[in-house]
Amino acid sequence: MSNNTIRVAAAQFHVGTDVDANLATVLRMLDKAAEGKPDLVVLPEFCNHLSWYDSQEHCAAVSVTLDGPFLAAVAKKARELSVHVVVNCTVVRDNGTVTGSSLLYSPQGQLIGDNTKQIYIGHENDFLESAHAPGPVVETPLGRLGLYACMDxxxxxxxxxxxxxxxxxxxxSLNSFASDEGSLHVPVRAPESRVFIVAANKVGPLVPEPILVPVSEATGIPLKFLSGAGESQIVAPDGTVLACASMDREEVVFADIDPSQADYKRRADGTDVIASRRPELYQAISQDPANQPYPQWKGAAELAAAVVDPMAVGREGLREAASLVPQAIAGGARLVAVPPLLDADTIAADLPAALDFAGEVVETLRQCxxxxxxxxxxxxxxxxDGEPRYCALVIGAEGVLLAQAQVHRSVRFxxxxxxxxxxxLELPFGRIAVMTSDDSIYPESFRLLAMAGVDTAVVPLEPMEAWELRTGLLERSAENRINLxxxxxxxxxxxxxxxxxxRDFTVLTEWKERPFDGLxxxxxxxxLPAGEKLLAVTLxxxxxENKEVSRNTDLVTNRPWKLCGPITAV
Known part of the structure; x- marks a missing residue:
């Protein structure tokens, strides 16, 4: 281990409705974590009380104050154990509002970071005040720490x-029943920005136990999906999950990390994924969604589509594609995705030859x-203008209908x-977009597509890193509600x-086609199965059009636009 290595921990456990009992659990879990000698321990969201309230008065009564006994005990424990602690609670503020906030305590027991949640989900909006300012980035002896919680x-x-x-x-800090938070949304946040993630979720019921069965019956949500989904984890800047807890047991997981690795922002080809951003093009992200109506939604209920894999590039790949594409179309596909038929190294080695071959590819696919x-x-x-560009294309019987050139600079292109x-591009079945490999790694790219009312996107991909296929593109589809x-x-x-x-999406609404499954x-x-060349799907x-994950929580229009200044800062 390098001299910069520190040990971080994520603790997962159950929280109920007894505030004193919950405090005892928090202190016990900090003691348990201390057995692994960590420098930092992250605890779940809403450690003081379940996120379930009878009224605003009840919410305030079970919440904590910054100078009250609950947090004083946490601060004392941090001091006793000489460890940094992140604890999340509902906090009664001086003005009487209640916030869901992550609080960072130093090994001296001092409160050194206070970050209020920016986006609440469902009923949380009825009781808790959202952030009015971006959360702090806290300089510590361990490195620079940022805090956020669950839906954020x-x-x-x-x-x-x-x-x-x-x-x-x-x-x-999480308070989540959703299995896709642990498998998808948590880990993708590390490689997209090249940072470490330490995420702590809950296990056990997220609803007061006396009303578990009635709530399950009333909502149609099976009992097992009314519990925390666990999978607390620690993720490296390249997307590697360094440690992951179970889905249903009280547990602490640890990993030794070097925070300075998060200062290296380059991909394998040398592209700096932060310096190559295009904030001047992202301005709409920090503007009021109320003034940004979607274009009229025109998407078909269903779209037969296909992904093919010629398993080769160059002319051999083209010959195979010329066979696979008609096969997919004969099977009913109206939109067929073909991988790039030239890789980046081949293009760079002889760009004039690659440009000539591109014309042959377009004509061959047009005829299909x-x-x-x-x-x-x-x-x-x-x-x-005569400039060569790497483009994602949509080709129809008339030829190239859309050529989306690469927006972000990359070394390999x-x-x-x-x-x-x-x-x-408006097609008979909906509004589509296409994107090159090296644009798809930027979360802002897909956010702009969602805001433009895109219902289906295609990425012909030359992957450079495993996370792109494992979590990256899948998360982009999920976060923005775009078929892909x-x-x-x-x-x-x-x-x-x-x-x-x-199609059954919004939580706590009637689902007609599938039972609630925790996603x-x-x-x-x-x-596409390994060794197979054609995947037929229905999109x-x-x-x-439906992006409301829960009441008052739209994945796109409820983004915290007022706090997105760093994304659009030029």
Whole structure:
């Protein structure tokens, strides 16, 4: 281990309705964590009381104050154990409002960080006041720490703003029943900004135990999905999960990390993923959604689509694609995703030859587009201004209908002149967009597509890192409620896939097609089996209109736009 190595811990446990008992649990779990000699311990969200209240008065009565006995005991324990502690509670403020806030205590027992939640989910909005200012990035002997909680990490903006302001370690306190938080939303926040994540969730009932059964019967939610989903975890800047707890047991997990690794923001090709951002193009993200109505939704209820994998590039790949695409169309597909047929190294080695080959690819795929079907892939093209650009394409019987050139600069496509916008295309079945590999790693890219009313996106992908296929693109689809076709060049990093939006979506509303399964926002995932060359799927463009994950919590329009300044700062 390097001299900069520290040990971090995430503790998961159950919290009930007895505030004194909950405090005892918090102190006991800190003692348990101390057995592993950590420098930092992160605790779950709402440690003082279940997020379940009879009234505003009840919420205030079971909440804590910054100078009250609950937090004084936590501070004392941090001092006794000489450890940094992140605890999340509902806090009664001086003005009488109650906030859901993550609090960072130093090993001296001092409160050195106070971050209020920016986005509440469902009924939390009825009782808790959201943040009016961005949370702090706290300089500590361990490194620079940022705090956020649960729903603030289901969308990208709150953690992204912390990372852009220099945080090396993001501490996420959760109160979540959703299995896709642990498998998807928590881990993706690390590699998208190249930071460490320490996330602590709950286990056990998230509803007062005396009313568990009535609530289950009234909502149609099975009892097991009214409990915390666990999977507290620690994630490295490359997306590697260093430690992960169970889904249902009280537990503490540890990992030894070097926070300075979070200062290295470069991909394998040398691209700095922070310096290469285009904040001048992200301005709409920090503007009032009330003044940003979606275009009219026109998505079809269903769309037959396909992802193909020629398992080769160049002319051999083109010959295979010329066979697979008609096969997919004959099977009913109206939108077919084809991986890039030239890899980045091949293009860079002989750009003129690659540009010539691109014309052959376009003509070949154009001839495959019969019966109102369309094909997407990525190729180098020369623009009207004569500049060569790496483009994601939509090709129809008439030829190229949309050429989306790369927006963000990258080293491996250094020859590609960047453009300044993401375009959309109206097709008979909906509004689609296409995106190149090296644009898809930026959370802002997909956010802009969602705000433009895109219901289906295609990414012809040359993956560079495992997280892109494991969590990255899937999370983009989930976070923005966009159907997705990801056609990947064959590699050990993974296979291409498709995501189809769940039509039963908003929590605590009637679900007609599936029982509640514990997923908060993850769409149906269809992965191209290894060795297979064609994946036929049904997508649901019309489902993209519903982005309300729970009452008063829309994944896009309820983003904390007023606090997104760091994302759009030029």
């Amino acid at each position: 990490g289901v969308i990208n903006e709150p953690p992204r703003t912390l990372a852009l302001r220099g945080a090396q370690i993001l501490c996420n 587009c019969e019966g109102g079907s369309f094909v997407s892939t990525s190729l180098p093209l020369r623009g009207e 250094a020859w590609s002149a960047p453009v300044d916008e993401f375009k959309t 076709l990801a056609a990947a060049i064959g590699s050990p990093l993974g296979q291409g896939f498709a995501t189809a939006l769940q 908060l926002s993850q769409p149906e995932l269809h992965v 649901y463009p019309a489902a993209a």
